[in-house]
C-alpha cells in the first residue's frame with residue numbers, strides 16, 4: 001500500500017455495473033487515492049483498515065447502511081451556456097426553438113458562460129454526475145476565453161469534463177439555419193480547434209479535462225468543416241461529436257440539400273467511427289443502426305430534451321441490441337430545464353417503454369446507460385463507469401432509507417423508477433464533491449446569485 005488517503009464504504013447495496021452485473025446487498029468498496037482497490041460482499045477486508053503506521057493518512061469510514069452505491073453518473077451531452085436561457089420558447093419544435101434563441105446566444109461571452117456552466121454543472125453534480133460532456137458551439141466575435149471559463153467551472157466543482165470545441169460555419173445566407181451573425185469562418189474554427197486541444201486536452205488515465213471537436217449539426221455547418229474537423233481530430237487523437245438525426249425536419253433538410261439521410265451524409269464524410277459520438281439519433285432506419293454498430297459510433301440518448309421539443313423517441317433498445325455504445329445526456333438546459341442526469345435514467349426507461357413495450361428497457365439497463373454506457377461513449381470505459389478494482393473512484397452513494405424510498409423492494413428501482421434519492425456522497429477521483437446533498441467546494445447560494453446576475457446581464461444585451 002502506498003500511504004495515499006483511504007476511504008472505506010461498508011454496508012451499502014452495491015450495484016457495480018460490471019460486465020456480470022454484480023450486486024451486493026451489503027457490500028464494501030475501498031478507495032485509495034483516486035483508485036478503487038477493493039469491492040465485494042460483506043465488510044471490507046482487514047488490511048483496508050491498516051494504513052501502515054505513523055505518518056500515513058487516517059482512514060475515512062463511510063457507513064453505507066440504508067444506501068445504494070453506484071458508479072458516478074456520466075452525462076454525454078450538454079450545452080452548459082444554455083443554463084442562462086431556460087424557460088424560453090417553451091412550446092416550440094427544434095428549428096423554431098433554435099431560431100428564437102440564436103439572437104440571445106450570439107451575445108454570450110466568457111464571463112456569462114462561466115456562470116452558466118457553474119450553475120448547470122452544479123445541478124448535474126448534485127444529481128450524481130461525476131463526468132460531464134459539454135458541447136459548446138457558439139463563439140461570438142470578441143467573446144473572450146469561453147472554453148477556459150467552462151474548464152474553470154468544472155475545476156471549481158471537482159467534476160470530470162469532456163468539453164468540445166464546437167462550431168457553426170453555415171449561416172442563413174449559405175442555406176443554413178443559424179443567422180450569419182451566429183457563425184464563424186471555417187478557417188477560424190479549425191485554428192481555434194487546434195488551439196483548444198493543445199491548451200486543455202489531457203490524454204492521461206486520470207484526466208479531469210478532455211477536448212473533442214464538434215461541428216454542431218448538418219444544418220449549421222459545411223461539409224468542408226465536417227471533413228476537415230475529422231481529419232484534424234484524428235491527427236490530434238481526440239474524439240468527434242455532433243448532433244444527428246434529431247428531428248424529421250433535419251432529415252427533410254438533408255434529403256432536400258444533399259439527397260441523403262443525415263446518417264448517409266455523415267457516413268460519406270468520415271463521421272462514423274469508434275472515435276465519434278452523436279447526440280439524439282431519434283430517426284434512424286435499420287441500415288443506419290447497422291452502420292452505427294459496424295463502426296462503433298456512440299449515441300448520446302437525451303429523452304427529456306427529445307420530449308420537450310417533441311422530436312420523437314430514439315430506438316435505444318434496438319441500438320443496444322445491435323451493440324452500439326449508448327449513453328445518456330441531459331442536452332442543453334434550454335430544452336431540458338431539469339439538467340439532472342439522475343432523473344434522466346427514469347425518463348429513458350419510461351419513454352423507451354412507450355415505444356418498445358414493458359420489457360423494452362429495464363431499470364438496470366437505464367443505470368447501465370447512465371454509467372458504463374456513457375463511459376464507452378466518451379471513450380473512457382477502461383477508467384470509469386463501473387465499480388471495479390483498478391478503476392477510478394467515481395462513486396455515487398444514494399440514500400434509500402428516507403421517506404421517498406424506505407421499504408422499497410429493490411434499491412436499484414429507487415434510483416431508476418422512483419423519485420431521485422437524496423445524494424449522500426459523490427466521489428470523483430476519490431475526492432468527495434457532494435456531501436449530504438450539498439456541493440463541498442463552492443457555496444450553492446453564491447452559484448445561484450451568479451447565475452441570476454449573468455442571466456439578467458445576457459437578457460439586457
Ligand code: ZN
Pocket residue numbers: 077078079135243279331332
Ligand atoms: Zn444538443
